[in-house]
Amino acid sequence: MNKKAIIIGFLIGLITTFIGISIYTLIIGLNLGLSIQDITNKILSTSVLGKRASIGILLNLPVVYYFLNKKKEDTAKGVIIAIVLVALIFILNKF
Template sequence: MNKKDIFIGFIVGLIANIIGLLLAIYFFGNGQGIESTIKKSIAEGFFTKLISLGALINLVAFFIFIKNKKDYRAGGVLLATILVAVTTFILKLI
């Protein structure tokens, strides 16, 4: 059951990150569409910053799981956040 809870937390963390990324694009996209904002952010080199801003939503999911004593799910969210951080670091190097 622990692996299942970690997996659920991991999926929640990834979904929260995607939602956070879309919110960051919405707020910082200057009224442009999602696709054009992503292309522009990649061209100008701030796409990794948008991904990092999207990861902030993981804090909400993490603390909700901690408050409800779902420690393994919170660990899954933490793993998703670490994956996003490593991915952001790799993309920054490329």
């Protein structure tokens, strides 16, 4: 087990989730006619972050698939750990 690859996969998973949240919020904000400043405020807002994070996590699926096809299972494990950690944070945040 390569710990460095797992940490790299974990960081990639977190970054990909943030990118997914940002893209989703940007698309929805532009469709609603919001300004860029309002969209960035919504990205950083925590009121509906759990719903947006669940969609942002979907962007990690092709990343995991890519690492599994390249025979980098440890990096894929790191991405999956990031997915589980983000999901647990938002599940515990609901309570």
